[in-house]
Amino acid sequence: MCRVVDLRQAVLAKNDDAARALRAGLTARGTTVVNLLSSPGSGKTALLERELLLARGRSVPVAALTADLATENDALRLARSGVPVKQVLTDGLCHLEAAMLGRHLDGWLPEDTRILFVENVGNLVCPAGYDLGESLRVVLASVTEGEDKPLKYPTAFGLAQLVVVTKTDIAQAVEFDEAAFRANVERVNPGVEIVMTSARGGEGLGILLDRALAAGNGAVTHTPVMAGGRQHAQSHDHDHGHGHDHGHGHDHGHGHDHGHGHGHGHGHGYGHDHGHGHDHGHGHGHGHGHGYGYGHDHGSDHHHHHPGPAHPHRPDRAPGSDHADHAPGPDHAHEPPHVRPAAQPR
Amino acid sequence: MHEMSIAMAVVGQVEEAAGAAGAHAVTSVRLRVGELAGVVPDALAFCFELACAGTVLDGAELVTESVAARARCATCPDTWAVGMPPELCCPGCGRATDVELLSGRELEILSVRWEDGPAGARTREPMPEEA
Numbered sequence: 211m212c213r214v215v216d217l218r219q220a221v222l223a224k225n226d227d228a229a230r231a232l233r234a235g236l237t238a239r240g241t242t243v244v245n246l247l248s249s250p251g252s253g254k255t256a257l258l259e260r261e262l263l264l265a266r267g268r269s270v271p272v273a274a275l276t277a278d279l280a281t282e283n284d285a286l287r288l289a290r291s292g293v294p295v296k297q298v299l300t301d302g303l304c305h306l307e308a309a310m311l312g313r314h315l316d317g318w319l320p321e322d323t324r325i326l327f328v329e330n331v332g333n334l335v336c337p338a339g340y341d342l343g344e345s346l347r348v349v350l351a352s353v354t355e356g357e358d359k360p361l362k363y364p365t366a367f368g369l370a371q372l373v374v375v376t377k378t379d380i381a382q383a384v385e386f387d388e389a390a391f392r393a394n395v396e397r398v399n400p401g402v403e404i405v406m407t408s409a410r411g412g413e414g415l416g417i418l419l420d421r422a423l424a425a426g427n428g429a430v431t432h433t434p435v436m437a438g439g440r441q442h443a444q445s446h447d448h449d450h451g452h453g454h455d456h457g458h459g460h461d462h463g464h465g466h467d468h469g470h471g472h473g474h475g476h477g478h479g480y481g482h483d484h485g486h487g488h489d490h491g492h493g494h495g496h497g498h499g500h501g502y503g504y505g506h507d508h509g510s511d512h513h514h515h516h517p518g519p520a521h522p523h524r525p526d527r528a529p530g531s532d533h534a535d536h537a538p539g540p541d542h543a544h545e546p547p548h549v550r551p552a553a554q555p556r
Numbered sequence: 557m558h559e560m561s562i563a564m565a566v567v568g569q570v571e572e573a574a575g576a577a578g579a580h581a582v583t584s585v586r587l588r589v590g591e592l593a594g595v596v597p598d599a600l601a602f603c604f605e606l607a608c609a610g611t612v613l614d615g616a617e618l619v620t621e622s623v624a625a626r627a628r629c630a631t632c633p634d635t636w637a638v639g640m641p642p643e644l645c646c647p648g649c650g651r652a653t654d655v656e657l658l659s660g661r662e663l664e665i666l667s668v669r670w671e672d673g674p675a676g677a678r679t680r681e682p683m684p685e686e687a
């Protein structure tokens with residue numbers, strides 16, 4: 211017989227659950243995740259290169275994970291800083307999801323990591339909807355992108371806890387109107403901090419690291435207005451950056467806190483996982499990951515499904531980058547490639 | 557494509573619920589989509605059809621209920637329609653603090669219609685795998 215059944219389930223409930231568990235687990239062990247979002251080419255990697263070097267100089271244990279549709283260029287650039295770096299290839303998926311991130315951290319992320327920077331796929335639409343268990347969400351926009359970016363991508367800017375303007379060294383040349391940009395950000399995200407940076411010129415370097423450390427030390431982070439606004443709120447809210455549920459003892463954020471009122475199982479991973487157990491990372495879920503130790507084995511025999519990078523390696527390296535440092539790092543080799551689900555977003 | 561990820565999440569969740577209830581054909585899914593959920597309903601409908609193919613939702617209708625975004629300021633009496641692009645500073649007093657978004661971020665499955673009697677003949681041809 212035909213019947214109508216009330217489900218009342220948030221569509222991204224699984225991701226939200228996975229993100230919550232990841233945040234709880236990481237926070238409990240003293241790791242703060244910073245999720246970096248921007249359109250392609252805004253300068254995420256360039257800024258991160260500088261911040262990682264700074265952290266290393268200050269002996270703050272940091273790590274970086276970078277997600278791209280293809281190529282390991284970003285990881286190669288970041289690994290020159292000498293901190294642990296991992297590349298995740300998303301196999302066509304245009305954003306990272308919390309369960310994916312958790313799988314990639316498992317067995318790779320050094321236990322003493324204080325800050326994990328996650329460079330999301332260059333895209334201002336999709337990543338905005340996926341909590342990765344971060345305690346600080348940062349949206350970047352370069353001065354070349356136009357002052358109205360925040361209005362065109364209101365969910366990305368509206369959910370940010372820090373807005374970073376990049377490439378200010380060329381602001382004059384492109385007639386960047388800082389006041390207009392600030393007004394547009396304010397409109398979609400009143401009260402959020404906006405900082406000016408230039409990876410090339412040096413302006414504002416260290417701010418990102420400072421804000422990340424502050425968030426990790428329990429400083430109150432900005433709560434965007436847009437983070438509210440769900441009628442019939444689910445049985446739990448996003449707890450961005452404040453008052454995490456500590457101390458669940460989840461290692462690597464893999465525990466799932468069950469029993470919070472959703473009527474669904476928690477088959478993590480992606481796609482159509484019939485017959486769901488809790489088998490994350492075994493067969494479904496995208497993405498290969500490659501860990502880089504301390505700046506060695508560049509361009510070696512990393513082997514994955516993506517044909518070689520079409521782009522030449524960029525020569526821009528962070529000044530002072532001591533990438534000749536070959537301190538023996540954890541030799542994280544490949545993860546077994548995950549089987550791709552039958553249907554996949556492209 | 558973003559809406560494809562969303563559509564697949566919807567299909568996955570409905571499949572689980574249908575499986576648990578022993579339903580064998582889902583004929584319609586009702587979604588609530590807020591104005592600020594970051595989802596384009598037309599694109600979602602398109603992706604939904606693809607994502608349903610070959611599942612218990614094959615051929616299911618997607619009904620989206622949109623929810624307007626409204627906000628409220630702590631010091632002013634009225635609420636306002638946030639609009640698109642959203643205006644989240646208070647239009648009354650210009651305040652940028654103590655503004656609360658009341659609605660507009662919803663993205664949830666409200667209800668599902670399915671057949672849960674003994675498996676009968678499907679009334680509809682399955683959709684092709686790819687469109």
Ligand SMILES: Nc1nc2c(ncn2[C@@H]2O[C@H](COP(=O)(O)OP(=O)(O)OP(=O)(O)O)[C@@H](O)[C@H]2O)c(=O)[nH]1
Pocket residue numbers: 248249250251252253254255256257284331332333376377378379380407408409410411526
């Ligand atoms: N002038 C100037 N150029 C910069 C700056 N930062 C980055 N760039 C340039 O901008 C381009 C893109 O920088 P990336 O750091 O690769 O940007 P991204 O956001 O990581 O890019 P995707 O990962 O592909 O999304 C490169 O050509 C950089 O050299 C800066 O501070 N000033």
Ligand SMILES: [Mg+2]
Pocket residue numbers: 254255256284329
């Ligand atoms: Mg990059």
Ligand SMILES: [Zn+2]
Pocket residue numbers: 304305333335336557558559
């Ligand atoms: Zn997308």
Ligand SMILES: [Zn+2]
Pocket residue numbers: 629630631632646647648649650651
């Ligand atoms: Zn007001």
